[in-house]
Amino acid sequence: MIFNSLAFAIFLPVVLALYYILPFKGQNRMLLAASLFFYAWWDWRFLGLLALTILIDFYASHAVYRATTDKRKKQWMLLSVISNIAVLVIFKYSNFFVRSFAIVLTKLGFAVHLPTLELVLPIGISFYTFMSMAYVIDVYRGELTPTPHFFDFALFVCYFPHLVAGPILRAPQLLPQLTHDRKIKLAQIRDGISLIVIGLVRKVLIADIISPMVGEAFTQMDSLGSGDLILRMYLFAIQLYGDFAGYSDIARGVSKLFGIELNLNFATPYLSQNITEFWRRWHISLSSWLRDYVYIPLGGNRKGKFRTYLNNFLTMLIGGLWHGANWTYVVWGGLNGIYLGVHKAYLDTTGKSTGKNPEQTKWTFFTPLKILFTFTLAAFAFIIFRSPNFSNAWKYISKMFSFHGGITRFGSTIYILPFVFLALCIDIAQYTKWGEGFVARTSVWKRAVIFGILFALVLVAGADNSQPFIYFQF
Amino acid sequence: MVKKEIITSLLKHIILIGIVAYAFIVMAVYSIPHLPLANRRTFHSMLRSQMTLDREKEMLERGDNKGHLLLLGSSVVERGIDDNYLDSLFEKQHLLYYSTNSGAGGFFARANLLMFSSMLEQGLHPARVVYGIFLQELNGRSMVHGNVNDADTSAIKLKAKSLWNVIRYGPTALSPLLSGNTLHIYLFALNNAFRDVHDPNFFQKLSFGENMFERDSSYTLNSTFLENLKDIYRLCKAKNIPFAFFNTPVRPKVESIADLPYLHRLEAYKAVEQFAIENNIPIWNFDKPTTFENTDFLDTYHLTPNGAHKMTSLLAEKICTWQKGFIEQDITSPSSDGGSSEIKDSLIRTVFHF
Numbered sequence: 001m002i003f004n005s006l007a008f009a010i011f012l013p014v015v016l017a018l019y020y021i022l023p024f025k026g027q028n029r030m031l032l033a034a035s036l037f038f039y040a041w042w043d044w045r046f047l048g049l050l051a052l053t054i055l056i057d058f059y060a061s062h063a064v065y066r067a068t069t070d071k072r073k074k075q076w077m078l079l080s081v082i083s084n085i086a087v088l089v090i091f092k093y094s095n096f097f098v099r100s101f102a103i104v105l106t107k108l109g110f111a112v113h114l115p116t117l118e119l120v121l122p123i124g125i126s127f128y129t130f131m132s133m134a135y136v137i138d139v140y141r142g143e144l145t146p147t148p149h150f151f152d153f154a155l156f157v158c159y160f161p162h163l164v165a166g167p168i169l170r171a172p173q174l175l176p177q178l179t180h181d182r183k184i185k186l187a188q189i190r191d192g193i194s195l196i197v198i199g200l201v202r203k204v205l206i207a208d209i210i211s212p213m214v215g216e217a218f219t220q221m222d223s224l225g226s227g228d229l230i231l232r233m234y235l236f237a238i239q240l241y242g243d244f245a246g247y248s249d250i251a252r253g254v255s256k257l258f259g260i261e262l263n264l265n266f267a268t269p270y271l272s273q274n275i276t277e278f279w280r281r282w283h284i285s286l287s288s289w290l291r292d293y294v295y296i297p298l299g300g301n302r303k304g305k306f307r308t309y310l311n312n313f314l315t316m317l318i319g320g321l322w323h324g325a326n327w328t329y330v331v332w333g334g335l336n337g338i339y340l341g342v343h344k345a346y347l348d349t350t351g352k353s354t355g356k357n358p359e360q361t362k363w364t365f366f367t368p369l370k371i372l373f374t375f376t377l378a379a380f381a382f383i384i385f386r387s388p389n390f391s392n393a394w395k396y397i398s399k400m401f402s403f404h405g406g407i408t409r410f411g412s413t414i415y416i417l418p419f420v421f422l423a424l425c426i427d428i429a430q431y432t433k434w435g436e437g438f439v440a441r442t443s444v445w446k447r448a449v450i451f452g453i454l455f456a457l458v459l460v461a462g463a464d465n466s467q468p469f470i471y472f473q474f
Numbered sequence: 475m476v477k478k479e480i481i482t483s484l485l486k487h488i489i490l491i492g493i494v495a496y497a498f499i500v501m502a503v504y505s506i507p508h509l510p511l512a513n514r515r516t517f518h519s520m521l522r523s524q525m526t527l528d529r530e531k532e533m534l535e536r537g538d539n540k541g542h543l544l545l546l547g548s549s550v551v552e553r554g555i556d557d558n559y560l561d562s563l564f565e566k567q568h569l570l571y572y573s574t575n576s577g578a579g580g581f582f583a584r585a586n587l588l589m590f591s592s593m594l595e596q597g598l599h600p601a602r603v604v605y606g607i608f609l610q611e612l613n614g615r616s617m618v619h620g621n622v623n624d625a626d627t628s629a630i631k632l633k634a635k636s637l638w639n640v641i642r643y644g645p646t647a648l649s650p651l652l653s654g655n656t657l658h659i660y661l662f663a664l665n666n667a668f669r670d671v672h673d674p675n676f677f678q679k680l681s682f683g684e685n686m687f688e689r690d691s692s693y694t695l696n697s698t699f700l701e702n703l704k705d706i707y708r709l710c711k712a713k714n715i716p717f718a719f720f721n722t723p724v725r726p727k728v729e730s731i732a733d734l735p736y737l738h739r740l741e742a743y744k745a746v747e748q749f750a751i752e753n754n755i756p757i758w759n760f761d762k763p764t765t766f767e768n769t770d771f772l773d774t775y776h777l778t779p780n781g782a783h784k785m786t787s788l789l790a791e792k793i794c795t796w797q798k799g800f801i802e803q804d805i806t807s808p809s810s811d812g813g814s815s816e817i818k819d820s821l822i823r824t825v826f827h828f
Contacts, residue, residue: 020481184480193487415654452494461652463645
């Protein structure tokens with residue numbers, strides 16, 4: 001079930017109505033049932049896999065907690081990690097590894113035909129396995145006491161607003177909200193509705209409208225000029241952001257209606273002034289997960305400069321691979337690792353720091369240039385992310401840098417500009433916190449006019465044009 | 475159990491936002507000129523249909539007693555016949571007709587059948603119907619043409635603008651205006667820019683966008699298209715509306731390999747011609763090597779404004795004769811060479827250019 005669908009428009013009011021009339025315990029049970037129904041709507045057969053992950057990690061977390069020796073604790077923790085990674089490898093990466101291995105063997109002169117599993121990728125698998133696995137690791141590190149109630153843990157993993165495309169939540173953030181009686185505040189209703197509308201605007205009115213132009217760039221490259229491809233490089237970056245940030249906004253907004261707060265996943269990343277800041281603002285839940293469960297265990301910045309760069313690079317490679325079973329994702333992650341390494345080296349050489357809160361940094365003449373530069377770096381890397389294979393990416397990049405042909409589709413380009421402008425306005429409102437203030441200080445009537453018009457545009461843009469979220473595939 | 479004020483607040487938000495959203499949609503549908511309201515997104519043909527209905531309504535409200543001459547066809551008609559110029563020619567010849575060009579770019583007989591039946595359902599009363607055939611359409615199965623976006627065209631209906639229909643189909647009706655490709659069609663159609671602005675300057679591009687001349691060259695013989703064409707005639711016959719065909723021209727010289735092949739044009743023309751003869755339908759062939767020059771064309775099939783004037787004049791003459799009761803039929807000589815003359819013609823056109 002996708003958020004921008006009729007099915008969800010019926011599902012949500014029914015779940016809300018039941019939630020509002022039930023007592024606390026009943027609310028949690030009902031939310032769990034609704035979440036399983038939400039997931040089963042896509043394919044009920046994968047409920048078993050979800051249940052298996054939950055069962056193993058619930059049991060492992062308690063085994064870790066009860067174990068009397070460090071060795072035993074570690075064994076249980078490893079069991080959880082291995083089982084989660086095994087699920088990912090089997091369902092997401094097996095074909096990828098087998099095919100890659102076959103290519104290597106062929107290159108070495110051994111003509112082989114290795115069998116592949118050809119399994120359907122369970123939706124949201126990368127999100128829920130990471131959440132579930134992190135829970136056991138947190139218990140192992142002594143940062144968390146496992147919940148004694150199986151259904152609370154199951155709800156933590158399955159809670160439908162985050163289940164299929166994040167944010168990847170940590171137990172200390174979400175579990176207390178699930179285990180304690182919740183008091184919904186009026187401000188949560190106000191903010192929740194606003195976030196849902198803004199999320200739909202980002203997804204349906206911006207990302208989905210830009211989507212055909214971007215698709216054209218990757219499928220009909222020969223008929224486009226360099227200018228078209230440069231422009232579409234930026235457009236894909238905006239589309240991807242609108243799609244994913246839109247989903248996160250809707251997830252947060254829907255959750256607020258249940259009185260449950262989810263963390264911010266995108267903090268205006270395209271207004272970052274350098275690539276390090278970009279990665280602090282882009283897909284925050286994944287970045288922080290990778291930092292805490294990959295980068296730091298690898299040694300972080302505690303083992304000298306070279307290891308710091310290497311750890312950074314390896315973490316980004318893993319981050320790339322997390323996105324999908326394709327070498328293009330790995331290279332995209334690697335390229336971002338190089339970006340981060342170069343920036344770190346620059347900071348180390350000049351003695352500068354990125355520690356300042358960017359919102360508190362005074363804007364200078366160069367700030368927009370820095371933002372544009374950072375945005376360009378991110379958008380360039382997204383070409384590899386979007387391309388189905390390297391030859392396509394290479395063709396795109398070489399055609400883009402041939403500086404031949406300019407903008408051939410001027411007409412269709414200018415129609416996109418209002419939507420790009422809208423995306424920028426939303427980001428500026430979020431960056432300056434003007435949006436939050438506006439929602440908080442204006443009356444429901446004024447808000448209804450603005451959000452009503454935006455919602456009308458969403459209805460219009462979405463008529464006959466409902467597209468799934470890009471991050472569902474991850 | 476959640477407090478009552480929370481539930482009230484949530485309902486208030488949802489109801490108010492819903493009311494504003496639908497009020498906005500209703501206002502937009504009623505205030506945007508000629509916006510077609512249909513149950514499916516089939517914008518261009520429906521836009522032309524709605525414009526035709528609005529024109530007839532306007533003429534009736536004005537108390538004009540002229541007969542409505544309806545032109546149907548694809549982009550070769552849309553761009554190739556200037557209905558304003560045709561009206562002035564009718565006036566010169568004291569013919570009591572006004573014309574509406576309902577030709578819609580990209581829409582062949584299948585879509586024309588759909589839009590014509592929709593217009594009739596909505597109460598259109600044309601005095602005469604003239605269908606401009608683009609012969610390749612009878613052979614065409616392309617990505618560009620016939621893009622009704624629905625396999626079951628019989629399910630597509632043009633809707634009257636009642637409040638309920640506007641609420642129900644309003645978002646679908648407005649959605650093409652948010653897409654660059656269809657918004658530019660709307661702006662072009664409204665500003666008659668398909669004919670008058672064939673080479674838009676910077677400011678016109680800002681206003682309308684660009685009109686990309688679509689090309690396709692993948693043709694396979696498809697008898698369904700001919701059947702659709704026959705169905706349009708049958709609809710007219712059932713309503714006692716006089717009906718005629720004309721054949722649109724193709725540029726004497728080919729400019730691009732993408733415009734090939736020409737094969738099956740003769741075969742297609744013969745099929746239409748045979749149908750016309752059997753049913754005593756006028757058929758006028760404007761695709762003759764000496765009638766149009768290369769400079770009359772924007773591309774292989776679409777005429778320039780000058781070319782459109784030329785074809786409109788030719789059409790006016792034919793309609794004048796037809797109106798007097800003569801059935802003119804341009805009969806081709808029977809081909810006995812199995813299409814080799816057509817291949818030769820195609821090659822000559824190509825060789826001249828390359």
